[in-house]
Amino acid sequence: MQTITANNYSVYFDSKGYETLTEMLKPSHYSKIFILVDENTSQYCLPHLLNNLATEIEIEIIELEVGEIHKNIATCTEVWGALSELGGDRKSILINLGGGVISDLGGFVACTFKRGIDFINIPTTLLSMVDASIGGKNGVDLGNLKNQIGIIREPKAVVVDTQFLSTLPQNEMRSGLAEMLKHGLIHDKEYWNKFKNLKNLSTEDLNQLIHQSIEIKNEIVCEDLTENGIRKALNFGHTLGHGIESYFLENEDKTSLLHGEAIAVGMILESYISKEKNLLSNEEYQEIKYIINDIFDRVEFTEKDINEIIELLIYDKKNEFGKVQFALLDGIGKIIINQETDNELIFKAFKDYAI
Incomplete structure (x- = not known):
């Protein structure tokens, strides 16, 4: 390569x-x-x-x-x-x-x-x-x-x-797929479409997808090394995903999630928020939700879990001036950064995820 x-x-x-x-x-x-x-x-x-x-x-x-x-x-x-x-x-x-x-x-x-x-x-x-x-x-x-x-x-x-x-065990491979899916969602709809039927991918196909995923991330980073602008696009799924990952890591009664497993949930939640803000069509949202849920196991959240995850968002390193910042989808393959949302909409996203 x-x-x-x-x-x-x-x-x-x-x-x-x-x-x-x-x-x-x-x-x-x-x-x-x-x-x-x-x-x-x-x-x-x-x-x-x-x-x-x-x-x-x-x-x-x-x-x-x-x-x-x-x-x-x-x-x-x-x-x-x-x-x-x-x-x-x-x-x-x-x-x-x-x-x-x-x-x-x-x-x-x-x-x-x-x-x-x-x-x-x-x-x-x-x-x-x-x-x-x-x-x-x-x-x-x-x-x-x-x-x-x-x-x-x-x-x-x-x-x-x-x-x-x-x-690698299969769960570690799936964890990596989450970031590859993200690269397609934020930057390249054609690349995202290649993941619609993973069962038909050969080893050579996977190698090429890895190479292309690295190219996408590198292109974004080269444009904005210090994350003052477009590099924030790479945070899609991570604002809530990191909160989920941290919460499950610190609670002994929860089974810790791999990074990609938490980010997969975060991408569904933040896709829902994108839809509710009229940035993403319902058809696109349902496609994203279906494909990610087809790869990753569903994670269960209680109301207490959701409240504590939301409280963790204030510590997210992407925040500016005390406000939680999201990178949201502006349709599949496009992103819009520095978006705020309220806790009520985050709760709705969690409820829809459970359906």
């Missing part, structure tokens, strides 16, 4: 990615290589990477526990300490081998260790391939609040190797 050029880095695919790594990772460029993994990627992905990593530089592995619950400053402190103890200096480089948690946290650690060292993202989940590893957003959660602490700084490179997808 063809290399995608971003603002200050490129996204390389499969063998081209490893050829590029070989060129980049020379003793004249870096003093030491650190590879950040979690328990899963250490077992299933690290051997494949090391077999394709040709370098004379010393390599150190730093392993984390699995899960969003560990995406916090405490874990960063552990990684900063490991980097120091293992002889990391300003000419070290950090390779983040994993999903969204590893990409987000590893990028943040690299940006802040010794006031900033280089890092490379090698995403191993579908979600991180099409979303977390692209665009330069690095950060961690603050308690149960998503991505409250962070910085925007782009990696030296991203390497996408779709062989890693064979290690």
Whole structure:
């Protein structure tokens, strides 16, 4: 697949990615290589990477526990300490081998260790391939609040190797599909239409869809790196989706949702709000609701759940001047940003979702 050029880095695919790594990772460029993994990627992905990593530089592995619950400053402190103890200096480089948690946290650690060292993202989940590893957003959660602490700084490179997808369970694959569906809804109706019959997609079709999804996100990010304008389009489904994800993460009586599972619900809810604001036709809304519900399991919400999720919205990092901001659909394939809504309409959206 063809290399995608971003603002200050490129996204390389499969063998081209490893050829590029070989060129980049020379003793004249870096003093030491650190590879950040979690328990899963250490077992299933690290051997494949090391077999394709040709370098004379010393390599150190730093392993984390699995899960969003560990995406916090405490874990960063552990990684900063490991980097120091293992002889990391300003000419070290950090390779983040994993999903969204590893990409987000590893990028943040690299940006802040010794006031900033280089890092490379090698995403191993579908979600991180099409979303977390692209665009330069690095950060961690603050308690149960998503991505409250962070910085925007782009990696030296991203390497996408779709062989890693064979290690994923089905729920992780579906989680990544949510962001791909979003890219079609906000930017490209023709791309969205390709997801209407997933059963007929081949492996090659999926690879091309991944490449196109990355192209869509990259195009938007290149236009607005610091999220002052059009990049806010990428927040569609995330205002309510992040609230849902945070709420389920902090409540012991709830089964935690994967990021994509929460965003799938958020996209249906925010599509309903778009419809009620006469931005989206009822026919388009019903199509979106049907396709997403055909892929993802329905999530149940009590009135108490909804009230507490709405209360969490005030902490959303997209808010401005104390007001909750939504990116809403202006028809399939188009978006309108900086939209406000009231709690009554949000409640109606949840009630319609349950039907």
